[in-house]
Amino acid sequence: MIEVFTAATGYLNYSDLGLGPVALDLGFFQLRWYSLSYLAMILLGYWYLTKLIKKPGAPMSREHADDLILYMTLGVILGGRLGYILFYKPEIFLTPIEIFKVWNGGMSLHGGTLGVLFALWIFARKHKLSYLRICDYIAVCVPFGTFLVRLANFVNGELWGKVTTVPWAMVFPDGGPEPRHPSQLYEATFEGLLMAAILWPLFWKTDARYKPGFLFGCAALIYGFSRFSIEFFRQPDSHLQWLADQTGFSMGQYLTMPMILIGLFLVFTAKKRRQRVEPVMGSDSVA
Secondary structure, eight states: OGGGBOTTTOSEEGGGGTOOSEEEEOSSOEEEHHHHHHHHHHHHHHHHHHHHTTSTTOSSOHHHHHHHHHHHHHHHHHHHHHHHHHHTOGGGGGSGGGGGOTTTTOOOHHHHHHHHHHHHHHHHHHHTOOHHHHHHHHHHHHHHHHHHHHHHHHHHTOSOBOBOOOTTOEEOTTSOSSOBOOHHHHHIIIIIIIHHHHHHHHHHHSSGGGSTTHHHHHHHHHHHHHHHHHTTTBOOOGGGHHHHHHHSOOHHHHHHHHHHHHHHHHHHHHHHHOOOBOOSSSSOOBO
16 A cells, blocks of 8 residues: 555555556557446446336336437437537537547536436337336436446546545646545545435335436435535636636536426425326336
8 A cells, every 4th residue: 555655745646546548458449437437327227227117106118118228328428428518618519520529528417417308308208108207217227327437537537626635635647746635536425326325225115206206306416415515625627717716616516506406396396296106017006
């Protein structure tokens, strides 16, 4: 362990961890951890969804779940990329070829969320299914994505936090010589692990899945409050530092505010929407 600490500062030096953005380099082809995180997110989310819909009162069949995976994939990738450009770097639209270079800037979780919600709306409308109940089931799968993507951010050595003197601070290669908060790990913990610790028992141990919008609202609140709080420790993008300096809040916090309000509305009105649930498969209703 002594070798991973810099003699000059006494803080953990990220470079000594031996991490990097490339998981596999064949010379003619590179597989990046960021891409792997999205692939794992989709596969794990699909696997878990097939487990969720086996419970009584599922809003979709296995065939629907198989079809949904394509909608979800397109929603998270297109929404995530376009969201990053719209919210953080609209000048990329001036050079359209840059839109497809997802490694240049990356993706936005807020944009990915909007993309998925739009894809789910199209899917529910096409198959005449309950939009809010589908969102509830997908929300329970979200922790896989938030956890893995934030870990990928850490492995890439990007989106680090502000300068600090806490004992667990790290010196990041592109963050200057000062030790910084490993805010990617904060986000992986609260946006991923904490969300799973709350949503999964709610689904399996309570009747929350019979209240349309409740689980979705809980996910929005957990992510919203976690992201809003952690943004105080995360270094804003350099070209958006002015927003934090002038208003006290970062772009990430402003984008999170509507999510918190929507989450509060869905949670506190969910009980009114509860009704007799007619499962997609089978004939038995669920109270």
